[in-house]
Amino acid sequence: MSVLQRNNVRVLGKPSDPVLLFAHGFGCNQSMWDSVASAFIGNTYQILFDYVGSGQSDLRCYQFERYANLQGYAQDVIEICDALGLERDVIFVGHSVSCSIGALAAVARPNLFREMIFLGASPCFLNDPPHYSGGFDKDDLEGLLALMNQNYVGWAEYLAPVVAGPDNNPEIAGELSNSFCSTDPVIAQHFARATFFADNRDDFAKVTVPSLILQHQDDVLASVAVGEFLHKQLKHSQLKILDVAGHAAHMSHPGLVITAIQDYLKERDIL
Known part of the structure; x- marks a missing residue:
């Protein structure tokens, strides 16, 4: 089976145009980017895909050893390219977690990338006092994984509104919940552990590719303080705070994300 089939890769536009590769977050799929990606049709070459185990990827290709940590997903990104x-x-x-995956890919193959755009990034969800506040203690995350194991639907119904944000359209929370529930529970738990217990703080410091960090103003999963930490770690980065509550501005406020990306790419003489 080809990599393009494995990851349900979809391409739009001409390869001669600037290349945008959209990578989705945990429990999500490529369709979450549709509202943003549609704004770049006509002047970019777009690549959308599903990580193995997510969306319409081929579940037969899921290897528990390969995807025990985020390096396996970073290898997927490189193989797609x-x-x-x-x-x-x-x-x-x-x-979200694709920011860490992208950072790992950029460290492994820096010449492959021209720019990195990170939305809702968190290099480490675990608190590491007094130097770093990721937002969660280990017991919090173990409890979240235990809930997944005991009541998967209940976990999805709990997490989806958190990601969507308190003031957002319930349809977004419903779309997220449906996406969570459509993922094989065993694979979802495996990906969740790789996501929430990863510590990629040092990896971001090794990224040499110019970067734009888009952080939500009110996000329990990836705070502004985390964005400021990344801004210090990333050598050539800009930090922009989006006036958004929740963890998925590309779904809840796509216009803000589109404008931020367009402005950045114009400033970089790409668009």
Whole structure:
């Protein structure tokens, strides 16, 4: 089976145009980017995909050893680019855990990427006092995983509104909940552990690719303080705070994300 089939890769536009690769967050799929991606049709070459185990990817390709940590997903990103014949100038646009995955890919293959755009990034969800506040103690995260194991639907119904944000359209929370529930529970728990117990703080410090950090103003999963930490870690970065509550501005406030990306790419003489 080809990599493009494995990851349900969808491409739009001409390869000669600037390349945007959209990477979704945990429990999500490529369709979460549709509202943002549609704004770039006509002047970019867009790549959307599903991580193995998510969306419409081929579940037969899921390997528990490979995806026990985020390096396996970073390898997927690189393999997708290789399968499409991309050798440089890829603009990576990642949400949530995909920011860490993208950082790992950029460290492994820095010449592949031209820009990194991170939305709702958190290099480590665990608190590490007194130097770092990721937002959660270990017991909090173990409790979340225990809930997944005991009541998967209940877990999805709890987490979806948190990601969507308190003031957002219930349809967004419903879309997120449906996406969570459509994922195989065993695979979801495996991906959750790889996501929530990862510590990629040092990896972000190794990224040399210019980066835009988009952080939500009120986000229990990735605070402004985390964005400020990343801004210090990333050598060539800009930090922009979006006036959004929740963890998924690309779904709840796509216009803000579109404008931020467009402004950044114009400033970088890409669009």
